[in-house]
Amino acid sequence: MYAEERQQEILRRARAQGRVDVMVLAEELAVTSETIRRDLTALERAGVLRRVHGGAIPVERLGFEPALAARDAVLTAEKERIAKAALAEVPEEGAIIIDAGSTTGRLAQVLNTERELTVIVNAPPLATLLAARPNLNVIMLGGRVRSRTMATVDDWAMQALSQIYVDVAFMATNGCSVERGLTTPDPAEAAVKRAMIASARRTVLLADHTKFGDDYLARFGRLADVDLIITDTGLSAAAAGGLQHAGPEVIRA
Secondary structure (H helix, E strand, O other): OOHHHHHHHHHHHHHHHOOEEHHHHHHHHOOOHHHHHHHHHHHHHOOOEEEEOOEEEEHHHOOOOOOHHHHHOOOHHHHHHHHHHHHHHOOOEEEEEEOOOHHHHHHHHHOOOOOEEEEEEOOHHHHHHHHOOOOEEEEEOOOEEEOOOOEEEOHHHHHHHOOOOEEEEEEOOOEEEOOOEEEEOOHHHHHHHHHHHHOEEEEEEEOOHHHEOOOOOEEEEOHHHOOEEEEOOOOOHHHHHHHHHOOOEEEEO
C-alpha cells in the first residue's frame, strides 16, 4: 500500500469510527507506529485530522476549521494540477467569480492575463494578486473579513452578489458528499457561497480529493447545482462515478 493509499484508509477509518489509534493502525496496516505518526502528521497538515494523544480525530467531529495558510501549504502539486485544468473553463471574455480558498487561489495565480475578463473575488489577497494584471477588471466584494479564511461575508457581499450575473463561478468547499452536497463550517460564508452559485450561469467546483466524503455545519449547495467538479487523481474512479451520477461532470486532473 502506497503512503497516499494508506493515508486515505486512515482518514476513512477515522470518519467511520470517530477516531483512530496509532498502535491499532500500525498492527492492522502492517507498518511501524512511526510510519502511522508520519501519516497522521500529513493528514493534520492537510486539515482533515486533528492529532490527539495516541491517535487522531477527524476535524468535522471537532468543528475545527483549518486556517487558509495551513491549507495552502499542503497538497500543492494536486492543487496546481486542478488550477491548470480549470483554465479550460475560463471564458475568453466576460465575467467570472473566484471564491476564497486555497485551491481557487491557485487558479488566480495561473490565470491568463491576456484575456479580457472581469474577475469578482471575495478575498483581499486575491484582489491584490489580480489587480496588478493587465486586461483584468477586478471587483472585490465588501463586507466583514473572516481572519481564518480571508473571505468577505455578511450583507455588503450579499447585496453586491444579488445585482450581478457572471459566466462562471469557480467555487471552493470544505466538504462535499453525495448525501449532503457542498458544506462549510461557517454559516455566513455559506450564505455568500450560495449567492455566488445563484449569480452564475455555470458553476465549477475546485476541490482536492480530501474534501470528498466530508460534511460540515452549513450547507450551501447541492451536487445538482454544480456543472463540473475538478479534483485530483487521489479521488478514486468509483467515488468520482458516484458524484457524477448525482449530477456534475467530474474531471480528475
